[in-house]
Amino acid sequence: MRDTILYDSAMRLFGDHVSPQVLAEAERGAWPASLWNAVTDAGYLDVLAEGPAGMVEAVAILRAAGHHAAPMPLPETMLTRWLCAAAGIDAPAGALSVAAVTPDEPVVVPWGGAADAVAIVSGSSLRFASREQLRFEHSASLAGEARDVLIAIDAAQTVPLPNAVSADVVRGIGALMRAAQMAGAMEAALDLATRYANDRVQFGRPIGKFQAIQQQLALLAEEAAAAFVAVESAALSVAEGRASAEFAVAAAKIRAGEAAGTVAEIAHQVHGAIGFTEEYSLHHLSRRLWSWRDEFGDETYWAATLGRRIAAAGGPGLWPLITAP
Amino acid sequence: MSTPFRFDPVELPPECGALRQQVRAFIAEELAAGRWTQNSDFAVHRAADFSRRLGGRGWIGMTWPKRYGGGERSFLERYTVTEELLAAGAPVGCHWIADRQSGPLLLRYGSEEQRETFLPGICRGEIFFAIGMSEPDSGSDLASIRTRATPVCGGYEVTGAKVWTSYAHESHYAITLVRTAPLDPKNRHAGLSQLIVELTAPGVTIRPIRNLAGEHDFNEIVLDRVFVPSSRLVGSEGDGWRQVTSELAFERSGPERFLSSHQVLVGLVDRAGTDPEPALAEALGRIGANLWTLRQMSLSVAGMLQVGETPNLEAALVKDLGGAYERGIPERARRLTRRCRGQPADRFEAALAEAILHAPSWTLRGGTREILRGIIARGLGLR
Numbered sequence: 001m002r003d004t005i006l007y008d009s010a011m012r013l014f015g016d017h018v019s020p021q022v023l024a025e026a027e028r029g030a031w032p033a034s035l036w037n038a039v040t041d042a043g044y045l046d047v048l049a050e051g052p053a054g055m056v057e058a059v060a061i062l063r064a065a066g067h068h069a070a071p072m073p074l075p076e077t078m079l080t081r082w083l084c085a086a087a088g089i090d091a092p093a094g095a096l097s098v099a100a101v102t103p104d105e106p107v108v109v110p111w112g113g114a115a116d117a118v119a120i121v122s123g124s125s126l127r128f129a130s131r132e133q134l135r136f137e138h139s140a141s142l143a144g145e146a147r148d149v150l151i152a153i154d155a156a157q158t159v160p161l162p163n164a165v166s167a168d169v170v171r172g173i174g175a176l177m178r179a180a181q182m183a184g185a186m187e188a189a190l191d192l193a194t195r196y197a198n199d200r201v202q203f204g205r206p207i208g209k210f211q212a213i214q215q216q217l218a219l220l221a222e223e224a225a226a227a228f229v230a231v232e233s234a235a236l237s238v239a240e241g242r243a244s245a246e247f248a249v250a251a252a253k254i255r256a257g258e259a260a261g262t263v264a265e266i267a268h269q270v271h272g273a274i275g276f277t278e279e280y281s282l283h284h285l286s287r288r289l290w291s292w293r294d295e296f297g298d299e300t301y302w303a304a305t306l307g308r309r310i311a312a313a314g315g316p317g318l319w320p321l322i323t324a325p
Numbered sequence: 326m327s328t329p330f331r332f333d334p335v336e337l338p339p340e341c342g343a344l345r346q347q348v349r350a351f352i353a354e355e356l357a358a359g360r361w362t363q364n365s366d367f368a369v370h371r372a373a374d375f376s377r378r379l380g381g382r383g384w385i386g387m388t389w390p391k392r393y394g395g396g397e398r399s400f401l402e403r404y405t406v407t408e409e410l411l412a413a414g415a416p417v418g419c420h421w422i423a424d425r426q427s428g429p430l431l432l433r434y435g436s437e438e439q440r441e442t443f444l445p446g447i448c449r450g451e452i453f454f455a456i457g458m459s460e461p462d463s464g465s466d467l468a469s470i471r472t473r474a475t476p477v478c479g480g481y482e483v484t485g486a487k488v489w490t491s492y493a494h495e496s497h498y499a500i501t502l503v504r505t506a507p508l509d510p511k512n513r514h515a516g517l518s519q520l521i522v523e524l525t526a527p528g529v530t531i532r533p534i535r536n537l538a539g540e541h542d543f544n545e546i547v548l549d550r551v552f553v554p555s556s557r558l559v560g561s562e563g564d565g566w567r568q569v570t571s572e573l574a575f576e577r578s579g580p581e582r583f584l585s586s587h588q589v590l591v592g593l594v595d596r597a598g599t600d601p602e603p604a605l606a607e608a609l610g611r612i613g614a615n616l617w618t619l620r621q622m623s624l625s626v627a628g629m630l631q632v633g634e635t636p637n638l639e640a641a642l643v644k645d646l647g648g649a650y651e652r653g654i655p656e657r658a659r660r661l662t663r664r665c666r667g668q669p670a671d672r673f674e675a676a677l678a679e680a681i682l683h684a685p686s687w688t689l690r691g692g693t694r695e696i697l698r699g700i701i702a703r704g705l706g707l708r
Binding site: 187197209211215224226230232255305307308313316318 | 328329330332334336337342345408412413587590591592593594595597598599600601603605606607608609610611613614615616617618619620621622625639642645646695697698699701702704705706707708
């Protein structure tokens, strides 16, 4: 596995730098400077510098980031640096973000207010603007992550994107990145819930000894595993530029999004009241699962896209679509 | 802490692409000749002549050594053939157990004489095997079986009863789990052995157990002082439990664990037309995403089996998710089309009706949902 070592070192990096204090302060609007510097020094921001070929590595890093609920625009910066390279723009150092414009919908930029520059992609053109050129109405996701609504761009560099890149591609890559973060958060929720079930004693034994709890945790593990496999397979497909990549990306975001709801529900149920407190760390994962599943297209958006594709292929075309290399 | 499960993505080698096209061409030819009707449930439709034609193409025992009639091909090539046959709804029932389980068991634990006796015939699609495990009082708790094999001159005398044995009435042999030593409550898995029982031997009575659809797939096999020569002991006496459980990853992770209702899905897609309304498109997309993901999971397990690993936890994850998926298809199709009322009007409605009737068995056979989740819980460190 070419990404195992990278994943392990990313797990260490995020484990060292994302503390409960960092998470709490980030939610109050503080910038996690030491975490950001560590991620920058590790070279993670440039993992997509060569384009989608780096997707397997990106997903390994983002799973680890999701596992630790890292509160920062890491996937957004990776993606924007790639877009800049594709459009021939010199990407500034620092935090970047990106949004794919959907007609008639507000443009929500993740971490927009905190980014040094932002790429707004509509169709096949890109507007690139720096912090002082952008005006936002500040908002936040269910997880308290900044999701700022773009009000105005005072001036921006507008550049055409190469043929292979468009708002749809940005939405797809963003969706796969969110799915990777979700897969990581689900693995962490599984870990947390399993440890809690082994530690918490009621009726004279750890609650994990009760079959009712075991069956629930098995389901949680299944969902986390499905999300993990979908994400890894889609990343490989994207990295290798396979014809089936579009299908795989949509499937991964749908499957991870479906899993997210079930995983959060079971993890909370197993934890009982303590999991519902601000003090206990489960909510950093569950609130992110609840918000990430809606970003860069929710399951309904991607399922309708995929479903139309399946319908166009027809009954006899379904299996070739599923098995396409 | 790291994740308790491992699923490495698998890329099918190039030879699988060519093989897939050959299988598709073969299936098209079979369908054009009207040789069978499509049903993706591996345990429902069977045809001995179909199995012989597959054997003639070298698509049974594909991974086995050539000296036993096998093809010495990779496990991923076998996977490719298997998934194509199942997706197309081909009648694979006759050779299925021998190809998936009995043959590999003999290769792993059988004697040279057993391999030479059985494997070439299996590969030709001429020898069919059944499995004798469950008993009237032993289902999920397999170690509690009571069928006894008592040593006699030259072999064993076997007495007991096996139930839920699919196709025993059309198979030649059953690999039968028996007690060769009394149950030791302190070591319940000891004292079990596997015997190859010839189903036409004196003392063997096969009685049908009709399923709720009125079909005769299941059987009860009553064994009344049946003589089994010692040359028909598979592996070592007393080692049956380990031998049985070592095959579970093969049994639980294949495409048969999520394709049983595939013909219903194919029909549903056809009914949806090329421009479905949004709710139907969304439903198809969600189903497609789940099917694609399950296949990736199943392929990943196949990749691990290919390199000699025994991913039992991962196989249990695939089977439980796959069972839930394939059971969900007829329910969804019913809600989306509202076409399961009385006499089926076309192939889709017939497939839907059949799937609804068979679905209960999908989350029972090969390990119930509850047993699988227990295995997963153990893998998580909860037991």
